[in-house]
Amino acid sequence: MDPHVSPSSPAALSRVRLAVDCMGGDHGPAVTLPACQAFLRRHPQAELLLVGTEEALAAARGWERCTLVTASEVVAMDDPVEVALRRKKDSSMRVAIELLKAAAGEQTRADVCVSAGNTGALMAVARYVLKTLQGIDRPAIATVMPNRRDGFTTVLDLGANVDCTAEHLLQFAVMGSALVAAVEGKEEPTVGLLNIGEEAIKGSDTIKQAAELLRAAAAAGQLNFHGNVEGNDIFKGTTDIVVCDGFVGNVVLKASEGLAAMLAEFIRQEFTRNAFSRLAALAAMPVLKHFKARVDHRRYNGAALLGLRGLVFKSHGSADAFAFEQALARAYDAARNRLLDRVHHRILGTLQTSATPGPAVHAA
Amino acid sequence: MDPHVSPSSPAALSRVRLAVDCMGGDHGPAVTLPACQAFLRRHPQAELLLVGTEEALAAARGWERCTLVTASEVVAMDDPVEVALRRKKDSSMRVAIELLKAAAGEQTRADVCVSAGNTGALMAVARYVLKTLQGIDRPAIATVMPNRRDGFTTVLDLGANVDCTAEHLLQFAVMGSALVAAVEGKEEPTVGLLNIGEEAIKGSDTIKQAAELLRAAAAAGQLNFHGNVEGNDIFKGTTDIVVCDGFVGNVVLKASEGLAAMLAEFIRQEFTRNAFSRLAALAAMPVLKHFKARVDHRRYNGAALLGLRGLVFKSHGSADAFAFEQALARAYDAARNRLLDRVHHRILGTLQTSATPGPAVHAA
Numbered sequence: 259m260d261p262h263v264s265p266s267s268p269a270a271l272s273r274v275r276l277a278v279d280c281m282g283g284d285h286g287p288a289v290t291l292p293a294c295q296a297f298l299r300r301h302p303q304a305e306l307l308l309v310g311t312e313e314a315l316a317a318a319r320g321w322e323r324c325t326l327v328t329a330s331e332v333v334a335m336d337d338p339v340e341v342a343l344r345r346k347k348d349s350s351m352r353v354a355i356e357l358l359k360a361a362a363g364e365q366t367r368a369d370v371c372v373s374a375g376n377t378g379a380l381m382a383v384a385r386y387v388l389k390t391l392q393g394i395d396r397p398a399i400a401t402v403m404p405n406r407r408d409g410f411t412t413v414l415d416l417g418a419n420v421d422c423t424a425e426h427l428l429q430f431a432v433m434g435s436a437l438v439a440a441v442e443g444k445e446e447p448t449v450g451l452l453n454i455g456e457e458a459i460k461g462s463d464t465i466k467q468a469a470e471l472l473r474a475a476a477a478a479g480q481l482n483f484h485g486n487v488e489g490n491d492i493f494k495g496t497t498d499i500v501v502c503d504g505f506v507g508n509v510v511l512k513a514s515e516g517l518a519a520m521l522a523e524f525i526r527q528e529f530t531r532n533a534f535s536r537l538a539a540l541a542a543m544p545v546l547k548h549f550k551a552r553v554d555h556r557r558y559n560g561a562a563l564l565g566l567r568g569l570v571f572k573s574h575g576s577a578d579a580f581a582f583e584q585a586l587a588r589a590y591d592a593a594r595n596r597l598l599d600r601v602h603h604r605i606l607g608t609l610q611t612s613a614t615p616g617p618a619v620h621a622a
Numbered sequence: 623m624d625p626h627v628s629p630s631s632p633a634a635l636s637r638v639r640l641a642v643d644c645m646g647g648d649h650g651p652a653v654t655l656p657a658c659q660a661f662l663r664r665h666p667q668a669e670l671l672l673v674g675t676e677e678a679l680a681a682a683r684g685w686e687r688c689t690l691v692t693a694s695e696v697v698a699m700d701d702p703v704e705v706a707l708r709r710k711k712d713s714s715m716r717v718a719i720e721l722l723k724a725a726a727g728e729q730t731r732a733d734v735c736v737s738a739g740n741t742g743a744l745m746a747v748a749r750y751v752l753k754t755l756q757g758i759d760r761p762a763i764a765t766v767m768p769n770r771r772d773g774f775t776t777v778l779d780l781g782a783n784v785d786c787t788a789e790h791l792l793q794f795a796v797m798g799s800a801l802v803a804a805v806e807g808k809e810e811p812t813v814g815l816l817n818i819g820e821e822a823i824k825g826s827d828t829i830k831q832a833a834e835l836l837r838a839a840a841a842a843g844q845l846n847f848h849g850n851v852e853g854n855d856i857f858k859g860t861t862d863i864v865v866c867d868g869f870v871g872n873v874v875l876k877a878s879e880g881l882a883a884m885l886a887e888f889i890r891q892e893f894t895r896n897a898f899s900r901l902a903a904l905a906a907m908p909v910l911k912h913f914k915a916r917v918d919h920r921r922y923n924g925a926a927l928l929g930l931r932g933l934v935f936k937s938h939g940s941a942d943a944f945a946f947e948q949a950l951a952r953a954y955d956a957a958r959n960r961l962l963d964r965v966h967h968r969i970l971g972t973l974q975t976s977a978t979p980g981p982a983v984h985a986a
Binding site: 404421506519524534535553 | 676678768770781784785816818819826852854855856857858866867869870872873874875876877878879880881882883884885887888889892893897898899901902903905906908909910912913916917
């Protein structure tokens with residue numbers, strides 16, 4: 259990569275403060291508070307700002323490295339975006355996000371915010387409160403999926419943007435690269451552009467233009483573009499990052515969850531079919547448990563909202579305490595490794611490159 | 623459903639003649655010929671037109687209920703569409719498709735054609751030779767995926783059309799309904815429109831318009847519209863049919879194949895990890911075999927090219943003899959149950975409905 263635009267590797271933060279929306283998710287404080295306790299035990303340099311109703315936070319009074327921040331309202335999982343945005347201005351979700359904007363040095367200033375609240379509301383409130391970074395048209399949601407290399411593939415966008423232009427896809431690639439660099443320590447992660455393989459029908463005009471922009475960005479040392487990838491490459495681990503529009507990303511994520519659930523159910527049915535298969539299940543139990551742990555989707559919980567002037571992580575709404583703790587840990591790693599600075603830095607580099615005259619960059 | 627536009631249930635054909643492109647696929651005649659033999663044994667009322675080079679067909683000389691049709695060329699799996707279309711005019715693929723156009727009553731007139739050749743070439747040649755049905759702008763590719771109800775969900779389009787309008791999605795829904803009625807005997811199969819669930823971002827304008835068209839078609843008794851579905855509904859079996867554009871369909875299909883392959887590989891690895899797990903594998907073998915058979919993707923082989931003036935089925939290129947035989951069987955069922963007449967009939971009904979003034983239908 260070109261040294262003058264390569265991402266810096268800033269020193270990690272020594273202390274990280276997380277704002278936690280304790281009311282979000284299907285289970286609220288019954289899940290988030292135990293998760294916070296477990297997280298604090300494992301992360302001695304973390305501090306938490308626990309945001310919730312006074313009643314809900316009573317259980318956390320006196321916890322070490324915790325500050326309680328009360329909010330009078332709660333965004334329900336089925337609240338429309340407008341309600342979260344315009345009517346519930348003192349919701350735990352919104353208050354937690356606003357803590358990212360407190361003055362540096364203040365005791366209630368958060369480095370990153372985590373919520374299991376509904377995605378549409380979280381994205382809308384975060385965007386309204388924080389605004390997008392310079393050079394970013396639209397924030398994106400990024401998550402990881404397991405792959406055959408026993409690693410993770412980072413996929414974005416997952417539903418924030420239904421219709422994407424080629425420039426949006428380029429921005430997703432840059433933000434995804436910053437995320438993988440920060441969380442996984444790979445400074446030049448590979449980027450694949452999700453496409454379909456058939457000769458006659460290779461992608462829409464948007465995809466073709468995005469490929470041109472990505473090639474130009476790679477030539478300028480801004481990212482490591484592998485080329486087009488197909489749906490199966492997500493699970494092969496062909497690239498570290500797979501970029502797609504939010505409609506496709508959302509459908510693939512949900513279809514994958516559905517397929518995995520179906521296969522798990524079929525395995526369960528087969529092993530409980532009769533006396534013989536139940537005996538076989540006993541013998542196979544340790545192996546099956548190991549397999550289950552390996553593909554446990556709770557381990558991958560914690561999607562990043564990228565492109566905002568503040569770090570927000572989203573937990574699955576149905577997360578249990580173990581899963582929510584993973585989301586806290588991902589958010590902690592991202593903040594500690596200065597994900598926000600990295601995204602900002604990389605986006606600025608890309609903007610500089612795009613400003614240079616060059617037909618490939620301006621093709622779209 | 624409104625009786626004057628409901629699909630007829632025409633009497634099944636007593637004899638069906640299949641044209642088989644014996645040269646297509648990764649393995650050519652080494653797979654297709656044994657599959658044809660097995661298929662003939664199980665389908666005493668089927669006749670085959672075996673299309674291939676003279677050399678390849680030598681092995682099939684004298685087979686009962688088979689007519690050999692020689693072709694001098696072969697479309698390779700990596701041949702660009704233009705080569706298949708313009709240069710190889712005597713390819714086994716093209717000759718097989720042309721047999722669908724032979725005069726009724728001729729010994730070499732086929733009711734349906736099956737090929738494992740490359741999808742782009744097959745669609746292009748079929749479209750060129752056969753043309754589309756009246757009322758169809760674009761043909762679509764439909765396949766089935768297994769679901770938790772131990773049935774199949776029919777998904778289309780799978781890659782023939784990258785950018786789809788709302789009208790195209792409506793046409794896919796109508797053609798998919800005809801397919802499920804013909805092959806699975808469900809006269810009023812339910813149709814779901816693939817969408818994403820987040821409140822703020824529920825689908826593009828195209829999807830919203832398509833939903834309006836589908837609601838209008840349902841109100842006119844043309845199809846059984848369930849409403850929007852999400853990615854996981856494919857595997858839940860929420861609806862018999864899931865409609866989406868070809869980009870999304872292709873990505874979902876390939877991602878599902880990739881995920882299933884990854885999970886199968888992880889199971890294999892866990893059961894061969896050490897001496898204990900290999901012992902457990904022995905005990906669990908019959909159960910695992912049953913599970914494997916249940917999710918064996920070869921059982922679902924055989925995608926329908928819909929919307930053409932002739933029936934064409936596409937086998938996976940990597941199909942083995944068992945898988946190719948399934949594609950033959952699906953094609954046979956479709957032809958026997960007069961899929962072509964059904965598609966035609968339903969599309970005509972929809973055209974009549976669309977011609978009736980009504981704001982919902984003309985919204986797009």
